[in-house]
Structures are given as structure tokens and as C-alpha cells.
Amino acid sequence: MSVLQVLGIKTDLIKPGDGLAASLEKAMAESGLALQDGDILVISESTLATAEGRVVALHDVTPGPLALSMAARYSKDPREMELILQESDEIMGGIPGVVLTLREGFLYPNAGIDSSNAPPGHVVLFPADAQKSAIKIRERMAKGRRIAVIIGDSRTHPLRLGCVGVALACVGLEPVEDARGQKDLFGRELKITRKAVADNLVSAAQIVMGEGDEGIPAVIIRNAPVSISEVQSAIPSIPPEECMYIGALRSGPRPYTGGYDHLILQAKEAAKDAYAPYSGFLVGAALLSRSGKIYSAGNIENAASGAGICAERAALAKAIASGEREFEAIAIVGNADEPISPCGICRQSLIEFGENIIIIMSNAKGDALTATLADLLPRAFTGKCLR
């Protein structure tokens, strides 16, 4: 009978520029290990990233204004925050010390940037293209044998203490197995179960690898009950709205990380034309229509205070009067300490024209938050409710 084996490959410290495949082959030869048909080679992502030279000296990084303000908000090193911004597509939010980032459809803490297992004063970024590297390593190391290669990382599950394995890249086996259609113990068909085979293999590998100074950056998993094939496709992801965690939790403003700078600028300009002699509180709004045109206005106050109108609704009125009905985004700038929030009436006025309108809320300094209108006005009363 074949017994599942997890065999650690102990290596010398792997440094930038070291050929990873060659280093692993040398270490394996020294400990009398050789790859066999059916073997799965699991390599830690930080080792791959290090060998690829994705190591950055923090003193070479100059944080920009956004990195500085976000570093203060999340109690992080501003230089590390600069790298996080460069390495991620979106920042979902965070807690002191960690921000949750989105990169190419996956969630990572701090964009995968890690100071553990990096030389002092340095951090290791993610591998540039883990899937491509996995394919290359497999080509190089297979030598005619049927093997799979997985690049492994570790992650926590929401509200759980402790990390589990997660595959960043996988070649030579199906990373996710579809168990739908199989029967449960009572003969009922399984409806949503998919087995994260590659992730489970990484978890098994990590029992041997460890995370620290063990010096075991890779393992061979032997006799696993999975079939080795020629699969090269990337690890599959699901869209955020199908993810129960994101679907349930994604609401409320997030830090604005770019894309609408011109709109913010125009809102700032519009605030100069605000008529606010009573409050002295100048607000500007710039509304971007789907046609690409921008309509901007400041707030318009009145001696009879209830007759006043906010900047957002003034901009909206301009746009509607010009024949516009569909909008992409609105930027609002106010001379306040905190990024300014649209009032309840403006949220209601805007949602008439789409709950997905992106709201960018800014103060005069340029600190900004972003949210969709539906985030700011959940379960809104709209025309749909009347039907």
C-alpha cells in the first residue's frame, strides 16, 4: 500500500539571483531525494520571490502623500504602505498594522508584502508571476517525470486564529476539484462543494515547512490521491459578489486610491463658486455622466435656510437639465477636517439615477474615501419599490 508522504527539502539560505530549481535539485541530491512520477513539489512563495529578486530595501522607497496618510490611518511604515499601494489594485480597508488588499481578483494581507524571512530593513514582495514561474520550474525539474508544482502561501480565515495553506499557483494538477453531483452520506446531491485540492496540499506541506527558520522552503508530497495531468490554468477565483465574506461585509467607505483625481479637482474648483454666506462651509461637487461630461456646482444657501441646496443636488440639477440620466461617479470636496459625506437628501436624489454611482468624498487636503451609492444608502427606497 502506498502511504502519503511529505518530505521536506532542507536548503541553504536562498538569496536573490539564486536559480531556485538548481538550488532545490542540489539540496535534494545532498539528502538523497529524487523526484518520482506522481510527486507534487510545493514551494513557498517567499522563497520563489526572494530567488526572483523581489526583495526591496525600505530605505530606497519614498512614500507619496497617499501612502503617508494611509500609513498613519493604519499604523504602518509609510514606505511599506507605498509598496502596498504599488502592488495592489484596491485597498478594501484595514486594522492597525494590516490592510486587506485586492490584487488580480484575490485578497491578500498587505498586498503579500512580508518582512519575515527578509533581511533586516528589507521586505519581500510577491512573486511577479507565480503561475509562470511554477510552469518554468516544472519544465526544468520534471526531466520526463509526471510531476506537479504548487507555489504555496499561508492565510487566515475570517475570525479564525492561525494560518492555513493557500496555493498561489499550481501546474500539473486540477487546483479545484468539483464535487458537485457527488452524493452525501444520506444520498443527497452535493450542491456547492468544491475541493480546494491545491490549498489542501499546501496546508499539508506547511506542517513540514514551517514559517520560520526551519530552512525548509519546499517539500515533496508523494502518493497523494490526486491525478497529475497537464493542467496549466491559473488558480480560479470567484467574483466578489459571489463570495460570502465580501458579499456580506463589503459596505461602507474605503480609502480612495485613485482613478478620479480629475473629478476631485473639478469639485474643488466648483467649491470656489459656492454661495454659502451663512455657514461659510464651502462645498463643491463634480458629477461624471456616462457620456463622459462633468457637471459641477457649489452649495447654494438661502436666508430661509430650508431653501438652500447642497452642491451635489445643484450639480445633479445641472446634469439632468442638460439631458443626462446616467452617471458613473461624483466627487465631493468640502473644507472640513474629515472627507465630506453627502447628506441624506442628496443620497436619495442621486440614487434615483443608479445605486452603483461611485461616490468620492474628499476634504480640502485631499484625504478621500470612496463607496458606491448603495454602500451609503443600503436598502434605499427607489422606483423599484413602487412597482
Ligand code: THU
Ligand atoms: N452641504 C453640501 O453642499 N453638501 C454636503 O454633502 C453636505 C452639506 C452644504 C449645505 C449647506 O450649505 C452647508 O453645506 C452647511 O450645511
